[in-house]
Amino acid sequence: MGKKKQKLVLPPELPPEVPEEEVEVSDEDVQFVKENLEYAGFVSNLDTHSITKHVTRVADANEEALESLYEKRLRKKLENKEKEQNALEVDPVDALPVKTLDGQLYYRRVTKEPKAEEESKEGESISKDPGLVKLTKAEKRAKHKKLRKEAKKQAKEEVQQTPQAEVLDEVKKDLTAEEASESKKYKLAELGTALLADPESNIKHIKEMLEISKDGDAAIVILGLKSLLAVFKDIIPGYRIRLPTEKEQEMKVSKAVKKMRFYESTLLSAYKAYVQKLVALQQQPVYKRVAVRCLCTLLAAVPHFNFRESLLAAVVKNISSDDDVVRKLCCETVMSLFSNEGKHGGEATVEAVKMIAELVKAHNCQLHPDSVEVLLSLSFDEDLGKPENPDADSRTKNKKSKKRKGLDEPNHIPDNERKKIRKEMISKTREEVSADFKAASYAQDPQERRRVQSETLSAVFQTFFRILKHAMQPGLGANTAPGASGSHPLLAPCLNGIGKFSHLIDLDFMADLMRCLRKLAGSGIQSVDLSENSSCQLTVSERLRCCIVAFKVMKNNLDALNIDLQEFLVQFYNLILEYHPGRDQGEVLAEAFKIMLCDDRQHDMQRAAAFIKRLATFSLCFGSAESMAALVSVKHLLQKNVKCRNLLENDAGGGSVAGAIAKYQPYATDPNRSGALASVLWELNLLMKHYHPAVCSIASSISTMNTSNNQVYHSHVSPLQAYMELSQENKSFTAPGDIKRASNKRKRGNDTLPVKIGSDLNLMDQVDENEVRKKLAEHFLLLRDIQENEKLRSELDRTTLALNLYEHYKKQKKRKTR
């Protein structure tokens, strides 16, 4: 409706030129006339005055309005705050017909003002539209601006018809563009709703939607992708679509089936196009996040459907993306795939794991830790034994091939056996149907699952071992690492994974694995022994993790292997000293305490004593959380090893239990040679003075453990728990025990506190009175001067002002005389 009105708008007449000076002069004239009434008649005087005034004001307003119109158009591109101004601009005077100087009446102006407003409003609403950022539009706007500027120039040159029309044209163009996009949006919405309402009959619409999403406008594309995602998520069936073979197509089918077939094929082709588009779009930075989000959602929602492979490939590729959002999305999707295997029967899991293995291989283990971290969320059914897997595999294969045969053969069977065959056929068809059903519903048989699981496992361990091997390669870390600190980004999650799935590791690999771990755990030592550059540097946390993993592996395999873990313990004994809080992860250390010391079933008194002593010493040097973890372990060890409680007693000469080494060697690297049994845990006395009450109390509780009576001490906290508790507390600042309890009781009353600071100086004498006198005098003089200064200044100002006024006065006088 806006357009129609605009067509009717007549070009506005240029306002008559009214130079301001003249107006002023005319005012004076009027005054003059007023004063000298004899020169003019009263009536004429009054008339001209009022008319001129009225007319000039209106004309002024007109001019302003016109200019503001142009200005507005320029400005509205820059800032979207035009509304108030427009509201101000609409002068009530404009609502009335206006008579110009030459006596013409203007009605049109009234319609024009709101028009302009509407335009601007439209412009606003569109430009406010979120996500409407596109290059083409910006260009267009720039063009508009230019054109408008020209239009303005032309208007100044009093060419009136054309600029107006041009401006209108531009606006129209702008409008059509906006409208087009708007209409596209509507269309998308309409099509989408229709599809969701009745997918079978409206399946054609999906192609239209695809078309729309090929639009040049980024916003439209994004909207299109998103609405398509919603549609697909909703209408994709719970089974995999198999397009009919040619033979099948030739067969006569009912209308319903035909319709169904058509529906399925359309859906499939559209889906294919959509997925391809997504895969293509994720390369472009503009669409990357949207495309990845769509891919992830699809993969999580319909992992059973066709084209899963391409979805998976795209998602896994992004699993170690630099973009945090993208990476997180992909990881979550993959993890959801792992945890919801019911949706796809484990197929997707195998594929994903294989792809991750490929990725790790391709990137030479230089990926984001998240990409391996996801493997930790895998779950394996331990009831399915591994050894049977090959059988199961072959069996299923046989079955499948049989089925295939059954499917192809029935036509070539001679007639005389028809009945039999028919029977067979019936039974076969039944089998077939049930097989199909099984395939469709993914109610798997155990063999299938076993096969899938073993494949997954092998891929997982392939990845893990690859990472371990990579970490072991000397010199590699220094060469290829992107950052010095994170030269083995994947090692930590990999070790965690090995620890978690250690019970599934094939025993054949075990020895190899242990060798690897041993080497890795000792890598730091090597670097000290040899020159720095020869070996890869692992951090203390990583080495600790290796030790932990070794213990875990052994424990999980029920110590089936007779591998001595002694070496790991020695490593650990020395690693404790290299721990730096802040740099290394305390959690790992606490976990190591738990796994290697508390859970260890082997009892070696000498070694236990060595660890007890070392941990006690350790807790003297580090923060409260670490101390706590260490002390908890000490307590555990003391509970398990009764004889070690000799450490708590000061038996002269090390007592009866002292081993071969009669004196404690604190700097020994081998726990068995430290002679710790000969030492006394004096540390506890200092720890009882620890500022942290928890450490204090555990130290005193340890010190009161008794050698003689073998009572059972219960302690329910593990070192890890203790560590976490204290470090958490350190972060959240919950003081142990409420503050009110420790209200400040006065231990010793002293009512009169002497003033210490400055009391010993007698300030009375310090400040010399004469000095003060002088200062005061200066102060007084200064104040007086300032006062004087102020007075003089104001006087001066007044005088200068008067002088300046004289100029003014002269001018006025001249004017009067003129």
Place this chain on the structure above:
Amino acid sequence: MDEVADASDSDGYLTEDSGCPDAGESETGKTLEDEIASSTYSAQNEKIHADLAIQKKKLDRLKKKDPEFSKFLESFNNSAETFKNEDEYSDEGDSSDQEQGDNDLNKDKGKLLTNSVINTWCQMVKEDHSQSALISLLNAYRSACHYGTESIGHTIENSETFCNILLFTLSNANDIFRGLLKMSSLKSTKETLQELKKAATWNSLKPLVKSFVRSTLFLLNQVTNTDILTFAMTRLRACLIFFLAFPSLMQRFIKATVHLWATGERPLSSASYLVTWDIAAMFSSNYLDTCLSKVLVAFVSRSGVTEIVDIKHMQFLRDCIVELCSIDVQKSSIKAVASISQLAKLYSWGVQTKKKEAVRKICSWEYVNCVDLWVRFISANISDYDLQSLFFMTIQLINGLAYMFPGPRYFPLRLKCIGWLNYLAHSGRSFIPLASLVLDILEYNIGKEGRKAQNAINIASVLKLPKQYIKSKSFQDECFHSAIEQLALHFAQWSHHICFPDLATIPLIRLRKIHEITTIESLRRMVKRLIDQVEQNVDFVQKKRDEVSFSPHDHQSVDSFLQLEKSSLNAPFTQYYRSVLEKAAERNLHKCGKISLPKQRNLKRNRTEPRKEPVAAEVDHPMVENGVADAKRKKRVTKVQ
């Protein structure tokens, strides 16, 4: 009571009797002043005067030439005048106290105060206890205090008169009032106030006292010269009781005092502090509250202002606060807990979000000074009071702080944290493990081959090291020295504990490694020396403890282990430690010569004996005062220029 009257700002002027000798003949004191007058303003004034003369002449000529112009000018001036007046009123509506009093005072405006008059008054007041003379004197005092801002009251003839009025009144007000009130004790306590209010003459004297108090307050807010203020403050300390009679004025007085304490130079600061202390300690406890909160706010804002810190002054302020807090530990420990938990909240916010803003807030002098303050407070009082929870919270906070900023640029802050921990450990007599914190610093330095030293840097004056210093040798040196000192201090605390050998085990291992890798010879030697000393002590303790027969759970015997040797101060490690401290002090002295920034490292010496030592305020502070520059009050300056 009369609190309502106190609150109103209307009056400070007292109606005078005609009984005392009035205006004497004005001896021309001009000559005297001309000699002194040498301020920048007088020169300027002269110039302006000359300009003015020229302009005036011009104007006169014009006026003569065109009589109509003068008429025009007059009409213009009238209109301008009214406008201006309105302006001024709206401007000064709130700034001046004496607006209402103006009108009735104007009648007295003409009275000229000469030296002789003042002297007579003083004489009369002092010898005859003449109340009427006192009134006149107080009026004169009032106009002297207000001199320069508003021309109210009397006109003061010359500077000598001005000095006489102020000096006499300030010095003798206390005696005079007490004499008139016939108060017995010279002490000012809460009871004295009651006595004062009961005194028979109180009602008649009250307006006089109030006028004095009010004028003094005005003076304190106006004058900026340190000497004058110090003088006033020392004198006012005696007559605090009179301030106390007017609670609302008291509040303002406290505010002014605290401001002077925080911003003033050392003597002034000390004087103001003494006044604050008196207020807080002697009078009712609600003043303690006000004082404490005002002082804390001033302290924090002060530490925000002085980015390149005047460390000495901040330390002085801190010690003042600690002493103030110690007046009522109960009360102030509540404040301390609140403050520490606020700091802790900020810290955990910073840890969780890792925002730049949070980090900036934490690594600021406000934050650090606050922590410092409470550390001092705790260590000053922990032996006498049960401050365990506060103690614990503070340590947790400091530990967190130390680990929050691992980078070498934050070593200064870290060293501060370590220093605090050591300090707390000493005063709290508890064990705080900090060896690994120190060793981290020592280990970091290794291998960092520094460039040639640019400027020497004082790490006590920064929290975060400027980037260009990071590889400088001086910084490395400084860090190394400080770290060794702190480690030595830590060891010294437990050098006679039975488990010293075990305490030293891990640090020794790491120190040896450091010694191996360090390339700079001087630092190497230092580490070596520490290692040797520690080893020696280890052997010593080891030998001693091999001889004992008690077990770890026999706490009493453990505690008495080697106590005798410890008190003898001749143990090798104690001696070593003392030498380290001496060296540190020497080094700092040396550095102070090189660097302009003031530095107080002798503070560390205090740490050896955690028993507090009175922090002597240096009075012999050079008073480099430029009275002229000082007296330029901002308001004035903006007005004038």
